[in-house]
Amino acid sequence: MLNLRGAKRVVILGGGTAGWYAALALRKIFSAAxxxxxxxxxxxxxxGVGEGGLLNLQSALQALDINLDEFKGETNGTYKWGFxxxxxxxxxxxxxxxxxFASAQGAASQWQRMGTYPLFSAMIHQGVELPDYLRGMQLIKRNASQDEARQAIEKNETDVINSFHFDSYKIxxxxxxxxxxxNITHQDTIVEEVETDERGYVVxxxxxxxxxxxxxFVVDATGLSRKIIGKAVPSTWHSFREYLLLDRAIPYHMPHPLPNPYLVSRAIALSSGWMWQIPLMxxxxxxxxxxxxxxxxxxxxQEVEKTLGYPIQPQRIIRFEPGCFAQIWVGNMLxxxxxxGFVEPLEATSIGQMLETVRNFVRVLTTSQGVVADSTIREFNASNFMSWMEIxxxxxxxxxxxRRDTPFWKDVAATPLPEKYRALKETMQLRVPRLMDLEGYILHGRHGMFHIVNWLFVASGLGLIPPHAANVELMSLSKEEKQKIAEFLGWLQAKRAANA
Ligand SMILES: Cc1cc2nc3c(=O)[nH]c(=O)nc-3n(C[C@H](O)[C@H](O)[C@H](O)COP(=O)(O)OP(=O)(O)OC[C@H]3O[C@@H](n4cnc5c(N)ncnc54)[C@H](O)[C@@H]3O)c2cc1C
Known part of the structure; x- marks a missing residue:
């Protein structure tokens, strides 16, 4: 059992995005004493990298009474509507x-039937790009300006959920x-040793x-140096190396390649991985x-320079092993x-995962009134671990x-699939994925990182759902429902023609 009643000091070790966010969240729940x-x-x-948020960024900022316009201005931020x-x-x-970023927004997701979305199935069957139904998609495609995006948000003319790109130092x-x-205190120093007691608590x-x-209580937010977790406080490292091959990154800055900052982060596949481009102001x-x-x-x-057509100034080389710790809350350490943990930057999951971890921790600590059962901590860790599995x-x-055109992409094709995804893929050959398929990833008060709609966008974008699997679902619809689908596809076709 963890008893924080009578606690006098909570230390957050680390002043990156994670450390400062955690400090602000904890300041809100601990008394001034x-x-x-x-x-x-x-x-x-x-x-100094990590410049894009996820669907939960806005709500996480609002939970700390942070004004979104101020946040955008102070961090040199731009609107981020996806990838x-x-x-x-x-x-x-x-x-x-x-x-x-759509979650369950917009015309195509309003109609649900046994956890499926018949209008998505119809689009997959017809070979239509799924996101095209979204209001706001056209602004992304034509590289609209930040002002246009702001107006669309203010006038409620977009179904795309807003997040932000931001400067990692400025945030x-x-x-x-x-x-x-x-009322958070700050100390600039290097911690060399971590002292624990006979229970394994950090004292x-x-x-x-x-x-x-x-x-x-201590929060280990020391980044990839991991000063406490896995060292002074034992935890089991769970590597994803078997499934995800990327382990190194070279960050750099570049000028905007488009007239306006893009409304999405770009992930451009290269010979042995991919290039991220995150547009700030x-x-x-x-x-x-x-x-x-x-x-x-x-x-x-060399490959980056050849792709861009000009020299770059690499900031440094970052080495990492994709994976996570199975227990992130151990005794009096979170x-x-x-x-x-960290898995490459694809889908920008790292800060999103951190925000969700802090949200869930705050929920547990406040509802437990500072006295937390060991079983609750075990469940917290289990749900956090499952979230990593989802990612x-x-x-x-x-x-x-x-892609199979380089040794890397050939090896990627030969890389095993994790069991849950393998099973999902198997069912995808016969039917469209649905909410139920993701239930196993969500445990004990944690929100899933991605909605089924996000999985559908990527799966259909990659052509992983065969049209006949979608058609099977459509065949069982009533005459009226089929008519509804025909009307929707007609509307979509007219919309696409108008935007062409
Ligand atoms: C290549 C790459 C790309 C990424 N892209 C994205 C992205 O697009 N979107 C996203 O959400 N995330 C991304 N991330 C992750 C993102 O950068 C991090 O989640 C985010 O910056 C938070 O980092 P942090 O605060 O955990 O660690 P850091 O920013 O590294 O902070 C660690 C802190 O700990 C302190 N510290 C360490 N050791 C000690 C010690 N012994 N004593 C005192 N202080 C100490 C340091 O001084 C520092 O203040 C990316 C990460 C990498 C590596």
């Missing part, structure tokens, strides 16, 4: 499909500024300046994430952000693509 302190090291710095996947199928320059700085205004941190900082945050088994660091830089499987599906 409890010190909430962030310890970070300006010498070590932050990872553009380029060259993942044929490798050609015009090969592209979209995964907009940490902004969260820090808020933290200073909200103090020892700094390079010989200071001993006693504490009642004044620049694009970019990088090549690749498999070190298939390309050297020098070759990776690990968040990169410290708790792993969703990402693995992205690589279930037709």
């Amino acid at each position: 409890v010190e909430v302190r962030v310890i970070e090291s300006s010498q070590i710095g932050i990872v 553009s996947y380029e060259r993942w199928r044929t490798g050609a320059e015009d090969d592209r499909y979209f995964h907009p 940490a700085k902004y969260f820090k500024k808020l933290a200073m205004e909200r 103090a941190l020892h700094t390079r300046d010989q200071e001993k900082i006693e504490l009642d 004044d620049r694009v945050g970019a990088g090549y994430v690749y498999s070190s088994k298939h390309i050297s660091d020098e070759q990776a830089v 690990s968040v952000g990169l410290a708790s 792993r499987d969703f990402l693995r599906m992205h690589y279930d693509c037709p």
Whole structure:
């Protein structure tokens, strides 16, 4: 049992996006008598990548009383409406499909039948790109300006859910500024040793300046250096290496390739991985994430330069093993952000996962009134782990693509499928995936990272759902329902023609 009644100090070790967000969230739930302190090291710095949010970003900011316009302004942010996947199928320059943030919004998802969406099935059967039904999709496709996007949001003329791209340094700085205004203390030092007691609880941190900082609860937000988790506090590392091959990244900045900052993050497949391009107001945050088994660091830089047509200035090389810790809450320690795990940046899951972890932790701590049963902590960890499985499987599906033109893409094709995704794929040959298929990923108070609509956008974008599997569902509809489908397809065709 964890008893935080009478706690005097909560320490967050790490001042990146994860550390500062966690500090702001914890400040809200602990009384003013409890010190909430962030310890970070300006010498070590932050990872400095991770510039795109997910569907839960807006609500996570609002939960901390953060004004969205202020957030966008302070972080050099732009609207983010989803992802553009380029060259993942044929490798050609015009090969592209979209995964907009839609959840269950818009005309096609209002009609549900036994957890399926007949209008989606009809589009899959007809070979229509699924996101085309969304109001707002046209703004993405024609690279509309930020002002146009803002107007569409304000006038409720888009079904695409809004998130943000943001500068990773500015977001940490902004969260820090808020933290200073909200009675969070801050210390810039390097923690060298973590002291635990006979229960395995962290009782103090020892700094390079010989200071001993006693504490009642600690959050490990130390990024990829993972100062506490898996070291002073044991936890089981669960690698995804068997299913996801990428393990290295080279970030750099580049100018906007389009007249306006794109409303989506771009994921452009290359010979041995893919390039991310995240549009901010004044620049694009970019990088090549690749498999070190298939390309050297020098070759990776050369390939980027050849693709872009100009030299880049790589910031550094980031090495990582895709995977997560199975227990992120152990005794009086919670690990968040990169410290708790990381899978490559595809679908920008890292910050989204961190926000969901913090939300669920706050929920558990407040409803337990500071006294948390061991079984609750076990369930928290189980649900967090299942969320990582969802992320792993969703990402693995992205690589279930037709490219075979380089040794990397050939190896990707030969890489095993995780069991849950393999089973889903098997059923996809006979029917369209539905809400029920994802139920196993969601446990104990946690929200799923992706809605079935997100899975459908990617699966159909990659051509993983055969048209006949969709047709079987349509055949069992009544005459009136078939008429409804015909009217919808007519409306969609007219919409597409008007936008052509
Ligand atoms: C290549 C790449 C691309 C990514 N792209 C995305 C994306 O598009 N979207 C997304 O959501 N996420 C992305 N991420 C993840 C994202 O960068 C992180 O989730 C986010 O920045 C949070 O990082 P963090 O706070 O966990 O760690 P960091 O930013 O690394 O912060 C760690 C903190 O711990 C401190 N620290 C470490 N050790 C000590 C010590 N001993 N003593 C004192 N302080 C210490 C450091 O000083 C720093 O303040 C990406 C990550 C990588 C590697």
